[in-house]
Amino acid sequence: MKAAVLEQIGDGGLDVREDVATTTPGPDEVRVRIKAAGVCHSDVSAMSGALPALAPGVMGHEGAGEVLEVGSRVTELRPGDRVVLSFVPPCGRCAYCLGGQPHLCEVHTVAAFVTPRFEIGGRPAYGFGGCGAFAEEVVVPSAGAIKVDQDVPFEIAALIGCGVLTGVGAVLNTAKVEPGSTVAVIGCGGVGISVLQGARLAGAAQIVAVDPVVEKHAAAKRFGATRATTPEGLEDVKHEVTGGRGFDYAIEVVGQAGTIRAAYDATRRGGSVVVVGTGGPEETVEFNAQELFINEKKILPSFYGSVDPRRDTARMVDLWRAGRLDLDGMISRRIGLDEINDGLAALQEQGSALIRQIVTFD
Template sequence: MKAAVLNQIGDTKLELRDDVSTADVGPREIRIRVKATGVCHSDLSAMDGTLPALAPGIIGHEGAGVVTEIGSLVDTLAVGDHVIVTFVPPCGSCPNCLRGQPHLCAIHAIAAFTTPRFRVGDTPVFGYAGLGTFAEELVIPAAGAVKIAEDIPFEIAALVACGVMTGVGAVINTAKVEPGSTVVVIGCGGVGVSVIQGARLAGAAQIIAVDPVLDKHGTARHFGATHATTPDGLAALNAELAGSMGFDYAFDVVGIPATIRSAWDNARRGGTVVVVGAGRADAMVEFSAQELFLHDKRLLGSFYGGATVRRDYLRLLGLWREGRLDLAGMISKRITLDEINDGLDALRGPGTLIRQIVTFE
């Protein structure tokens, strides 16, 4: 089959090959024919070493497709089912799952770093985050797929697998934004736009979008932002709207020390700061012991939007069906797997792309 291979960490290009095969389907696993996958900034972060990944490997972690084979012990899915994949399959029985935090389940996540999902000739090849959706087929644990209705377009379903779940979930699950509150969102890419949509769904009165790219301001307003500014203009907007006291909730969707610090500085005393962006392990943010004590702010990480995927995927699709969550508008461009490197290059630039979707015929 065809797949885009990362030969080593640090490569800026993926090698498109047609001699890739999947691992065999185990008793509790399924084979999926990938129909659509999103090109996410986390894929770039895997390639350059910001996020942990193994090479040689198949990148891609945001996808949807059709089940074509099931293992002998799989009774939750059937051949022909349409599914969305998840890069954090919940095992259902570990301490994290039992305490109601299945997005922190490490059982299958650890296996992703020890179990190659593909082969190129005799060489074992790993799937990024246990998936590898830049391939025509994948073999994953049955727990890593959520069945959806057959009338949902695959490109719509693929968006839910990462970017939308991460952004909306950060608002609804992690921060629990209250109606009538004020929200600032730093970074207006695909996940940032999803945070904005989540804040709108939660009933926030003011949603301030912050991005250095001016063309993204109109996009942010389209998805629900009430105000938009560059980072340099945020202090003035804070003064105008909040008397320089800060906003109720501040979301960093970039993941670098400067933007995390900005989120902290622009949250009010007693407010909530949520780190959504995936930063480097060696990127350090500095706070004084006194300000942590005096400001009484909540500083929260938000991994995968605190998702309970079997509940939340279907909730998000329900909101999409009712016209309350704009997923089609998030698709900036449809490309083929042959164009994946061009798609990644576009994502590296300062443009206004929200999500590129690779569609498989």
Template sequence: MRAAVLHEIGNDKLDLRDDVTVAGPGPGEVRVRVRASGICHSDLSAMTGTLPAMAPGVVGHEGAGEVVAVGDGVDHLQPGDHVTMSFVPPCGHCPDCVRGELNLCAVHVIDAFTTARFRIGDQQLFGFSGLGTFAEELVVPAPAAVKVDPDVPFETAALIACGVLTGVGAVLNTAKVEPGSTAIVYGCGGVGISVIQGLRIAGATTIVAVDPVTAKHDVAKRFGATHAVTPDQVEETKHQLTASQGFDYAFDVVGAPATIRAGWDHSRRGGSVVVVGAGKADAMVEFSAQELFLHDKKILGSLYGSAHVERDTAAMLRFWRAGMLDLDGMISRRIGFDDLNAGLETLRDGSGDVIRQVVTFG
């Protein structure tokens, strides 16, 4: 089958092959035919080593498809079911799951670094984040396949799998934004647009989108931002909109020390700074001990939007059906498998108004 293989961390292109195989499903697993996969910035981060990934391996982690086979012990799914795929599937039994923090479950995540599900001949290949959605088929633990209604387009379902759950979840689950709040969002890519939409759903009345690429400003406003500015305009915007007090919530969707620090500096005393972006392990952010206690601000990490994947996937689809969440409008380009590297380069360039590119499989 076709699959996009990363042979070594640091390679800037994927090897698009047609001789990759996948084994299974075994007990507790399902085999899924991938129909659509979003190209997410985390895929680039896996290629560069910013996020942990195993090589050689198949990249891609934001996908949806159709179940083609189920292993022993799987009774909630059957061939023909449409599913999205979660890269943080809950085991249901570990301390994190028992506490209700399903997005922190590491059981299947750890297994993804020890179990190679793909092969080229005798060579083993891992799936990025336990998935590998840049392949025509893949085998995943059953909790990673989240059933959706058959009338939901595969492209729409794919977006929910990562970017939308991460962004909207950061607003509703992590920050628990209150109606009437003010917010500032750093980064207007796919996850940033999802944060903006989440803020609109939550009833925020002031939503400032920040991005150095001015082509993204009108896009951000289309999805709910009330204002869109470049980083050098933030201070004046804060003065005009908050009388220099700062915003109730600041969302960093970049994962860089400068934007995290900016979120802190431009949130009000007693406000919340929500770190959504995936930063580098050695990227350090500096705060003084005095300002940490004196300003009474909250710094909140948000992994996968603090999501309960079954519950929140269903919620996103209800928002979509009610016209409150524009998923279809987030798809900037639909491309074929052969154009995958070009799509990654477009994302890497970051200079246009592309929100999400989706790879579709026939």
């Protein structure tokens, strides 16, 4: 089968090959035919080494498809089911799962770094995030294949798998944004747009989108922002919207030290700074002890939107059906697997107004 392979971390793009095969599903695993996969900036970060990944491996972690085969102990899925991939499948038994934090479950995540999902030219290979969605087929734990109704388009299902759960979940689960509040969102890519939609769902009165790419501002307003500005204008807008007090919530979706610090500075005393962006270990943010004590701002890292994929995937589908989440409008471009390197390059272009690109498998 065909798949986009990373041969070496930090060494160029992906090699689209046809000598790739999945491993045989184990008792608790399923084999899925991928029908759509989102191109996420985390894939770029993993390829560069900023995020953990193994090579050789198949990239892609935001995907949806159709179940082809189930393991001997799998009872909740059957061939023909339509599923969304989750890169953090909850085991349901560990301390995190039992304590109400299934997004922090490590069981399947750790296994993904020691268990090959593919064979490439006879060599064992791994799937990024335990998935490998830039492939025609994948083998994943059954807990990482979340069933959705048959009428949910694969493209919509794929978006939910990472970007939408991460962004909307950061608002509803991590920050718990309150109706009537003020929210600043720093970074208006695919996840940032989902954050804006989440803030609108939560009933925030003022939602300020912050992005240096002016071309993104119109889209940000379409998806929920009441105002949009560049980083240079954030301080002025803070004064206009909050009287200089600061936002109730500032949600950072970039993963850079400067933007995390900017989110902190934009937040009022006692407000919440939510860090969604995926940054590398070199992104060090400095705070002094006095400002932390005096301001009592809550710093809330948000991994995977603090979601339970088994619960929140269905919630996102219901919100989409009700017209409360615009997922169709988030798709900026559709590409084939052979165009994946073009898609990754477009994601990194200065001034790009892309929200989400979808790899389609026909």
